[in-house]
Amino acid sequence: MAEFTMELNEEQREVRDWLHGFAADVIRPAAAEWDEREETPWPVIQEAAKVGIYSLDFYAQQYFDPTGLGIPMAMEELFWGDAGIALSIVGTGLAAVGVLANGTEEQIGTWIPQMYGDANDVKVAAFCSSEPDAGSDVASMRTRAVYDEAKDEWVLNGTKTWATNGGIANVHVVVAVVDAELGSKGHASFIVPPNTPGLSQGQKFKKHGIRASHTAEVVLEDVRVPGSCLLGGKEKLDERLARARERAKAGGERVKNAAMATFEASRPAVGAMAVGTARAAYEVALEYAKTREQFGRPIIDNQGVAFQLADMRTSVDAARLLVWRASWMAINGKPFTAAEGSQSKLFASETAKKVTAQALQILGGNGYTREYPVERMHRDAAIYTIFEGTSEIQRLVIARTVSGMSIR
DSSP states (O other): OOOOOSSOOHHHHHHHHHHHHHIIIIIHHHHHHHHHHTSOOHHHHHHHHHHTSSSHHHHHHHHTOTTSOHHHHHHHHHHHHOHHHHHHHHTHHHHHHHHHHHOOHHHHHHHHHHHHEETTEEOOEEEEOOBTTBSSOGGGOOOEEEEETTTTEEEEEEEEEEEETTTTOSEEEEEEESOGGGGGGGEEEEEEOTTOTTEEEEEEOOOSSOTTSOEEEEEEEEEEEEGGGBTTOHHHHHHHHHHHHHHHHHTOOOOOOHHHHHHHHHHHHHHHHHHHHHHHHHHHHHHHHHHOEETTEEGGGSHHHHHHHHHHHHHHHHHHHHHHHHHHHHHTTOOOTTOHHHHHHHHHHHHHHHHHHHHHHHHTTGGGSTTSTHHHHHHHHGGGGTTTSOHHHHHHHHHHHHHOSOOO
């Protein structure tokens, strides 16, 4: 087990500086254009693939960093560059986490490489969980997976929504109901391979922020996938469902479902994304306050501005520490006895919204225009309190965990 530390080692610092350089030199110059175009920035993703950032190897190296800081460090630097483009680069990672959290070694080795492609032919992947009537309320999920024993195939039907890379992905990871009587405990995750008949893109959403990231509905109409595409395998699923049925009869402990296993593993990473956006806005506001003059002096000379910047920096640093703690705990197998993963995501998300709003206020009229990046950062930050579990859901998870009560 790695000791908890707040100091990056030499290798981590080199990776951080490399990512920061890519974010500054490649992502930031392209940010405004792709935000306006509201399209997937394929050229930027390809550049990331060429230098090794968009790759299975890089992701694995960061994911298995024994300190747990590889992923949050990478997320912070890329999202410091721009949230929309960064999400296009890392969005595949959520599908990869879905396979890592639920799949067998063979499935991990087979499907994750296909999610990324290579530098000459980049691919993306999508994790499909939310539905039009089932976002935070995962128990209301309607997408069904029915096993055809004669053909050893699963048949999927339903509509997913809010899917990053949905419809344009090479590989889709779909969460579906296999036993409706068990509610959220009766869910399982499936791989939908490339070019599988019956899967199509529905509505593509025009969003308030992170507009360079493709978000769409995914429609599944009699989608047939081989039995081997059930993540974890049927034997493991049958055992899990049997335990869930027994515990349901006895009124016993909760059983994790497939979607929640993915979200629990990714919440600190989302917190790190929020930290990157908040830090970027703080830095813009700090530089602006030091150079913008009113009444014959820089506006940072006014306590009203200076104190805001002090609070912004304090909040950003506190959010990072919560993210790092949760990430270290996760990689070292420490149980989240106080929902530390949700704590990190909640605090960092709320910090991003607040800090970007403060940055916009410090820039005044200039901050409200698209001539300055804080307007885009402010729009982008709104998503952090919504996706992968709203702030309200994080508070619910934390409250239930620390109290042991079934709070609703």
